[in-house]
Amino acid sequence: MLNKTAKQLHNKLIKHKKTISVAESCTGGLLCSLLTKHPGASAYFLLGVVAYSNNSKKRILDIPEKIINKYGAVSNKVALLMARNIRKKINADFGISITGIAGPTGATAIKPKGTVYIGLSFKNKTFSRLFLFPGRREDIRKHAALKAMRLLSANL
Amino acid sequence: MLNKTAKQLHNKLIKHKKTISVAESCTGGLLCSLLTKHPGASAYFLLGVVAYSNNSKKRILDIPEKIINKYGAVSNKVALLMARNIRKKINADFGISITGIAGPTGATAIKPKGTVYIGLSFKNKTFSRLFLFPGRREDIRKHAALKAMRLLSANL
Numbered sequence: 001m002l003n004k005t006a007k008q009l010h011n012k013l014i015k016h017k018k019t020i021s022v023a024e025s026c027t028g029g030l031l032c033s034l035l036t037k038h039p040g041a042s043a044y045f046l047l048g049v050v051a052y053s054n055n056s057k058k059r060i061l062d063i064p065e066k067i068i069n070k071y072g073a074v075s076n077k078v079a080l081l082m083a084r085n086i087r088k089k090i091n092a093d094f095g096i097s098i099t100g101i102a103g104p105t106g107a108t109a110i111k112p113k114g115t116v117y118i119g120l121s122f123k124n125k126t127f128s129r130l131f132l133f134p135g136r137r138e139d140i141r142k143h144a145a146l147k148a149m150r151l152l153s154a155n156l
Numbered sequence: 157m158l159n160k161t162a163k164q165l166h167n168k169l170i171k172h173k174k175t176i177s178v179a180e181s182c183t184g185g186l187l188c189s190l191l192t193k194h195p196g197a198s199a200y201f202l203l204g205v206v207a208y209s210n211n212s213k214k215r216i217l218d219i220p221e222k223i224i225n226k227y228g229a230v231s232n233k234v235a236l237l238m239a240r241n242i243r244k245k246i247n248a249d250f251g252i253s254i255t256g257i258a259g260p261t262g263a264t265a266i267k268p269k270g271t272v273y274i275g276l277s278f279k280n281k282t283f284s285r286l287f288l289f290p291g292r293r294e295d296i297r298k299h300a301a302l303k304a305m306r307l308l309s310a311n312l
Contacts, residue, residue: 022206028197029188032206036184039260039293041208047216048206050178050188056203056246060216090212104195137195 002142005149006034013044016156018093022048023061023086025073026100026116031145047090051082061085074099074111079128083119095121097128098148102140116144120151158298161305162190169200172312174249178204179217179242181229182256182272187301203246207238217241230255230267235284239275251277253284254304258296272300276307
C-alpha cells in the first residue's frame with residue numbers, strides 16, 4: 001500500500017508539475033525515502049529535513065523555542081510551522097510535515113503513543129490534522145507516511 | 157543486512173554516547189530512516205537533510221554554487237562539504253554524507269550509474285570515499301546506505 005501510494009503520488013506530482021519539500025520528525029526519513037523512490041523524483045522533490053531533535057526544529061526549521069516549550073514538539077502549532085517553514089525555505093509549491101510519538105517511549109497522558117500531527121502548506125493555506133495510529137513503532141511510522149501522502153494527493 | 161547493520165550501529169552509538177547528523181542526496185532519506193528505526197534513536201540522531209536539489213545543497217548545506225558547477229553535485233568536494241557542514245550545523249560528533257547517481261538517468265561518461273561518494277566528518281578530520289555500486293536504482297540506494305553505516309561504525 002505504501003509503495004503503491006508513493007508511485008501514484010509520484011506520477012501525479014510530475015503530471016501537475018508541482019514541487020514539494022518535507023519536514024518529518026517521528027517518521028525519521030521514511031516519507032522522504034518513499035517520495036524519492038522512483039526515477040524522476042528530482043522533478044518535484046526539492047528538500048527534506050528530518051528534524052528529530054528539538055534543536056534541529058529550532059535551528060533548521062525556525063520553530064521558536066517558546067512555541068515548542070508552550071505547546072510541545074508534537075502539537076498542531078509545531079506541525080503548522082514545520083509545514084509552512086519547509087515550504088518557504090526552498091520555495092516549494094507544497095510543504096508537508098509530520099510530528100508525532102512513534103513510541104515506545106515519549107508518550108504522555110494527553111498525548112499517547114500513536115499521536116501524530118500531519119501538516120500541509122500551500123499558497124495561502126496551511127493546516128494540520130491530528131491522528132491516533134494503532135500498532136507498534138514501525139506501524140505508526142508507516143501509517144503516518146501513508147496518511148501524509150494521501151493528504152498531499154487529495155490537495156494536489 | 158541493512159536492518160542488522162542499522163541495529164548494531166544504533167547500539168554502538170548509544171554505547172559510545174556519540175551524536176550524528178546526516179546529509180543525503182541519492183539515497184533520499186533511506187539512511188535517516190534506517191538510523192531512526194529503533195527506539196531510543198533520539199539519543200544520537202540530531203538532524204537529517206535530504207538535499208535532493210542543487211538548490212537545497214546551496215541553501216541548506218551552504219555548498220557554494222561555484223563548487224557544484226566546477227566539480228558537480230556528485231563529487232569528492234561536495235561530499236566533503238556536505239559531511240562537514242551538516243556536522244557543524246547542529247554540533248554533532250559525526251556528519252555523514254551521501255551523494256551519487258542512483259539512476260536510471262543522471263549518468264555521464266565519467267560518472268556512470270552507481271557512482272556514489274560517501275563522506276564522514278568528525279573532530280579535526282573529514283574524508284570521503286568513492287564507490288561504484290552495481291544493480292538498479294533501489295539496489296544502489298541500499299548499497300550506499302549500508303556502506304555509509306559501515307564507514308561510520310568503523311570510525312566510532
